[in-house]
Structure formats: C-alpha cells, structure tokens
Amino acid sequence: MIKSLDPRVNRAAIAEENTIEPLKDLDQWETYEVFHQKRRGDQHMHVGIVHAPNAEMALIFGKEQFGRRGLSVNIWVVKTRDVFTTDYEDSDIFETVPEKQYREAGGYKVMDKINKFKKGL
Amino acid sequence: MNTEAIKELLYKMADDLLIIGHRNSEWTGLGPILEEDISFSSMAQDKIGQAQALYVLLNDLGEQEPDTVAFTRNANQFHNAQLLELPNGEYDFSLMRHFLYDHADQLRFETLANSSYEPLAKVARKVKGELKYHVFHANTWVVKLGSANEESHAKMQNALNYAWNYALGMFEPSAHEDILVAENVFIGEESLQERWLANITPILMKAGLSIPTSDTWNPVFGGRKGMHTEHLAPLVEEMSEVFRYDPTAEW
Numbered sequence: 001m002i003k004s005l006d007p008r009v010n011r012a013a014i015a016e017e018n019t020i021e022p023l024k025d026l027d028q029w030e031t032y033e034v035f036h037q038k039r040r041g042d043q044h045m046h047v048g049i050v051h052a053p054n055a056e057m058a059l060i061f062g063k064e065q066f067g068r069r070g071l072s073v074n075i076w077v078v079k080t081r082d083v084f085t086t087d088y089e090d091s092d093i094f095e096t097v098p099e100k101q102y103r104e105a106g107g108y109k110v111m112d113k114i115n116k117f118k119k120g121l
Numbered sequence: 122m123n124t125e126a127i128k129e130l131l132y133k134m135a136d137d138l139l140i141i142g143h144r145n146s147e148w149t150g151l152g153p154i155l156e157e158d159i160s161f162s163s164m165a166q167d168k169i170g171q172a173q174a175l176y177v178l179l180n181d182l183g184e185q186e187p188d189t190v191a192f193t194r195n196a197n198q199f200h201n202a203q204l205l206e207l208p209n210g211e212y213d214f215s216l217m218r219h220f221l222y223d224h225a226d227q228l229r230f231e232t233l234a235n236s237s238y239e240p241l242a243k244v245a246r247k248v249k250g251e252l253k254y255h256v257f258h259a260n261t262w263v264v265k266l267g268s269a270n271e272e273s274h275a276k277m278q279n280a281l282n283y284a285w286n287y288a289l290g291m292f293e294p295s296a297h298e299d300i301l302v303a304e305n306v307f308i309g310e311e312s313l314q315e316r317w318l319a320n321i322t323p324i325l326m327k328a329g330l331s332i333p334t335s336d337t338w339n340p341v342f343g344g345r346k347g348m349h350t351e352h353l354a355p356l357v358e359e360m361s362e363v364f365r366y367d368p369t370a371e372w
Binding site (some may be wrong): 007008028029050052053054056057060061063064065068116 | 147163164180254258262359
C-alpha cells in the first residue's frame with residue numbers, strides 16, 4: 001500500500017502498483033467561456049474557462065471558480081465552440097498606418113463649447 | 122426565552138455543519154474534476170463558517186469558546202445527525218447526502234430568518250445566499266446524474282436508498298421543541314420534515330429517482346442525544362489533531 005502523510009490517502013489503500021490509467025486526450029467535458037459582472041450595469045468581462053457537461057453545470061462551476069471572491073452579481077457562460085474568432089495569422093489586420101490625423105478626434109476644439117454649456121451660458 | 126432549549130437547537134445545527142463541513146473537505150484534492158473539487162471544497166468552507174457563527178452564539182449564551190467547543194469534545198458530546206458523520210464513500214453518496222442535508226439546512230435557516238430569537242434570525246439571513254448556491258449545486262448534480270445513463274442512475278438510486286433513513290434521522294424530535302414552537306423560535310422538526318419532503322420530491326422526480334416507499338421508513342435517531350456510529354470518533358480525532366498538538370497556540 002502507498003504510505004502518505006495524508007490520512008485520506010492511507011485510508012484509500014492504494015496498491016503500490018497503481019493500475020489507474022491516465023485519461024486519454026479529449027476524454028473530458030467540453031469547455032465554456034465564463035463572463036463575470038461585478039455590478040449591475042457594468043459590462044461582463046471574460047474571466048476564464050470551465051469544463052462542464054452542460055450550461056447549468058458550467059454556471060455553478062463558473063460561480064465558484066470566478067465569483068467566490070470580491071464583488072459579483074451575474075455570470076454568463078458560452079460554449080467555447082460557439083465563439084467565432086479571427087486567426088492569429090491575420091493579426092496584421094489590426095495594424096494601421098499612423099499618418100491619418102484626419103481620422104482622429106484630436107483635431108476638434110470643443111472644450112470651450114462644453115465648458116460654456118456647463119456654465120449654462 | 123428558554124436558554125436551554127435554544128442551546129440545544131444551536132448545538133445540533135452547529136454540529137451538523139461542522140461535521141458535514143469536515144467530511145466534505147475530505148474530498149479536497151480528490152474530487153472528480155478540478156472545477157467540482159474547487160466548488161465542493163469552497164462549500165465545505167462555507168459550512169465551517171456557518172458552524173462557527175452558531176458556536177459564537179453559543180459562546181454568547183455562556184458556552185465555551187468556539188474552538189474549544191469544536192475541538193475538545195468527545196464524539197458522544199456531539200449532537201449532529203448520524204447521516205453527516207458517515208464516511209464519504211464514493212461521490213454518488215457524498216452528492217446525495219449533500220442534496221438531502223442541504224435542502225433541510227436551507228429550510229431550517231429560512232424558517233429561522235423569522236425567529237423570535239433575533240441573534241439566530243440574523244445569522245439565518247446572512248447565510249441565505251450561500252445556502253441557495255449549495256442547493257442549486259446539489260440539485261444540478263442530482264438531476265444530471267439521476268438521468269444521465271443507467272450506471273449513474275443506479276448509483277444515485279442506491280445512494281438515496283442507503284441515505285434515506287439516516288436523512289429522516291435529521292428530524293429527530295426534541296424534548297424542548299414545544300417551548301421553541303410556543304415562543305416562535307423554531308417551527309419544529311415535524312413541520313420541517315414536511316416542508317423538506319415537499320421540496321426534494323419534485324427534484325428527485327425530475328432526476329428519475331424514487332423515494333423509498335413509506336412502509337420502509339425507519340429514521341435513524343440518536344445523533345441528537347450523542348449516540349453515534351463508530352465513524353464519528355475517528356473523524357473528531359483527525360479534525361482536532363492539529364488543535365490538540367498545541368491548544369494554546371494563536372491562529
């Protein structure tokens with residue numbers, strides 16, 4: 001028998017020659033993406049992933065994995081395979097040529113108008 | 122207000138929570154999957170916290186410090202129902218016990234939220250959210266495994282059959298009960314059991330599981346009076362091992 005400092009392991013009386021085979025690849029539940037909301041009205045933020053056999057179970061796992069500390073009012077779960085994504089190969093689509101000041105809002109002089117409005121003028 | 126009667130109520134509730142909290146924590150690191158391991162362990166910690174809140178109330182009524190009460194009594198001084206001290210067995214039994222006990226626990230606290238004994242009513246209102254999650258967790262697993270496949274169904278049905286009479290033992294009548302009911306402290310074990318049956322029956326039906334026929338019901342009483350199975354003494358021994366190593370240590 002395997003001897004351990006953990007009494008639970010001793011009680012389990014596990015043979016030295018452990019015949020338990022490791023799980024085969026992918027022999028597990030599918031994954032759900034978990035989104036967590038701190039306060040009502042806030043946006044839900046992606047916080048991680050749980051394995052679960054169905055959405056209800058994903059919710060109870062998501063609550064404990066990601067909602068047991070700090071503020072929480074709500075959780076969403078979405079099957080990972082229902083999430084559509086861009087390819088990392090295409091990451092260059094996010095690159096942009098910097099010389100485009102005409103597209104940026106920096107050129108507008110509005111603060112004077114806003115301040116005037118605030119003062120009720 | 123009858124202090125002896127209230128103490129008895131607090132002791133059985135607190136001891137139930139402490140013992141199931143310890144039992145469930147024995148799954149930590151050994152749970153079926155990581156996510157469930159974390160959830161079950163977290164709920165076990167909730168139970169210990171709820172037990173502590175009640176031991177504090179007992180302390181206010183003149184009993185010893187929570188740690189002393191929790192870690193220095195012998196098995197025959199515990200008032201938990203025998204259901205909660207039974208070894209974990211396999212996950213089917215642990216889940217079924219969690220389901221049967223947590224429904225009872227949630228109802229007990231729910232009715233106590235209106236108790237005339239305000240300190241207890243306050244604790245009851247505070248733990249409401251935790252208990253709601255525990256019951257949600259238990260229902261989800263029981264329904265899923267009860268109806269998943271033949272093997273899981275058979276295991277859950279066997280676990281229910283085995284746990285049933287022990288579960289009825291949670292509602293062991295007490296000599297002090299009439300006073301508690303008369304003073305609006307607590308609704309009494311009999312009404313609690315009725316409400317419990319009404320709550321668990323539809324969930325078990327949804328899970329495709331059958332409650333044993335009532336002619337076989339034979340509640341296992343005794344736990345409330347300190348009569349326990351041979352499993353409680355080793356549990357108490359293990360639970361208090363570190364405390365007894367140096368009872369004066371500051372934690």
